[in-house]
Amino acid sequence: MNSDADIEIVDRDPETDSYRVAYDPETPPSEAVPAAIRELTGAEPGALDPLHAAIDPEALDGLFRRRGAGTARRAGRVSFSYEGYAVTVFSDRRLLVRAED
Helix, strand or coil: CCCCCCEEEEEEECCCCEEEEEECCCCCHHHHHHHHHHHHHCCCCCCCCCHHHCCCHHHHHHHHCCCCCCCCCCCCEEEEEECCEEEEEECCCEEEEEECC
């Protein structure tokens, strides 16, 4: 897994303690999610549980992979828990990450 995933923390909502994160179209969501959690927590690469403990990384990437002609998939999202955060991955290459209670 690439530890140099290109992500950007776009903003934080202090009321809900959630973060909007954007990631590069070339970065698969299975790399963007751990990178975002590392960025938010300051965790070192390798310190987090493997993503497959929360969700199948290949299936996650497959949901949001561009179609054969290079066109984007239709709108969609998937949510799951990872490392104490509720994570929602959207088809437009963004994440919503919220600390779980």
